[in-house]
Amino acid sequence: MAAAMDYELARERLTDFFQTFCVPDQNGDKTFIYADQIRQVANRVQTALYVYLDNLLQHDEELYNEVRKNSARYHQLTYDVIDKLVHNELRNAPPPVRDALDAFLYQRVYLEAQQRSADGADGNVQNDSRKKIPPKLLRRYEVYFVTPELDKCLAAREILAEHVGKLVTMRGIVIRCSEVMPHVNVVTYLCDTCGCEVYQEINGPQYAPTQACPSKDCQESRANGRLELQLRGSSFSKYQEIRVQEMSDQVPIGSIPRAMSVRVTGENTRLCQPGDSIKISGILLPQLRSGFKNQAGGLVADVFLDCHH
Incomplete structure (x- = not known):
């Protein structure tokens, strides 16, 4: 339980770092390096976001030491933090549509939320589609750590x-x-019986395709719907x-x-x-x-x- 609390505190400290870290420019004005980059990521102008650990050391030395000790875990925490910040950037504006996957997510997340809002549904229910879709599929960016120059x-x-x-x-x-080569991150299937969309996250170099539809309708009716791969809704890198x-x-x-x-x-x-x-x-x-x-x-x-x- 203590470890979970520590990670929650780490998320808050990472959020504070990305939102408040700034450097002075030539005119003496403050330039918020990471807040500007997250805005570019949300607008699909920038893909790679590099986190310079020199900046993190300058902002929070204790957090820097924790990141160096457990980099794999903090890399995932950084993705969680930036996911929320990108979502906040797009809260009052529709997400940009740059490719086929953007159009797929635009239809599944934004338009469905608008439809629920128009029907008078509760605001807490508007993010059902976002919760159903894996966070890895919604990410259209990459996060990398950069070690100090004197490392x-x-x-x-x-x-x-x-x-x-x-x-x-x-x-x-x-x-x-x-x-x-292409590396698949999330595979999207469509059931030919009930029309349910099934998402499979891939975390390793190999995977076995999902065969049976796990939806409640197919299980209750024992229809044994066949899942068809949807390349348009899958994420590759x-x-x-x-x-x-x-x-x-x-x-x-x-x-x-x-x-x-x-x-x-x-x-x-x-x-x-x-x-x-x-x-x-x-x-x-x-x-x-x-x-x-x-x-x-x-x-x-x-x-x-x-x-x-």
């Missing part, structure tokens, strides 16, 4: 188990880059895998250079190619082995770096 650069052999879930900075040379190897000055004499897999998503893709010397920051995360890799014995999970900058 220590580690070699691949120096990144250990104690760094799992934390934000680390490493230096190396790119030895392999995959093609940029760009995905790329790169392999980063230690620099020659990081390898002890007589040792073999080590390498680490890096997962790159969104606006960070296509920024490097094999042969480039890069400095990369990200969160070290575990990934369970699947298929034949899991049958060989030994470790049950691999680690990779989720690239942020």
Whole structure:
């Protein structure tokens, strides 16, 4: 219970940071860096929102230390906070429609809320469609943490188990880059019997499609409706895998250079190619082995770096 209260307090402190952090411009006026960016994100002008931890350290040192200790969890908390701030920006205006998914969400969320309001329904019921749709499907932006400039650069052999879930900075040379591929975040299905829309959140590299319709109508009538994939209402992002190897000055004499897999998503893709010397920051995360890799014995999970900058 105490941990939940701490996370709720962390949300409030993150909200205060995004709304109040400012720097003076050339004329001496205050420029609210993150509040302006969130406004751009809400209007679909900007996609990637970079949170500079130097600014967070300047604003709240205790919160900065917590983010460095538990970066994976605070990354999700940051998404929750910005979701609310973006929703507040769009409260009195219709969301912009830039692509097919925007049109899908516009119809499901905004128009349905307007219809309920016109019918005289209770205001608390207006967000039923928003609650039914996964928050990940409503997000049309990406959040990345940027480590301080003077952060220590580690070699691949120096990144250990104690760094799992934390934000680390490493230096190396790119030895392999995959093609940029689509990665599905949320899959939307439509039942051909009851017309119900079903959403499936994807949190890993593999998933099994939903087969049976979970709606109450299909279960009571035992109709066993078939679910059809709706690409227009599904959310995809760009995905790329790169392999980063230690620099020659990081390898002890007589040792073999080590390498680490890096997962790159969104606006960070296509920024490097094999042969480039890069400095990369990200969160070290575990990934369970699947298929034949899991049958060989030994470790049950691999680690990779989720690239942020």
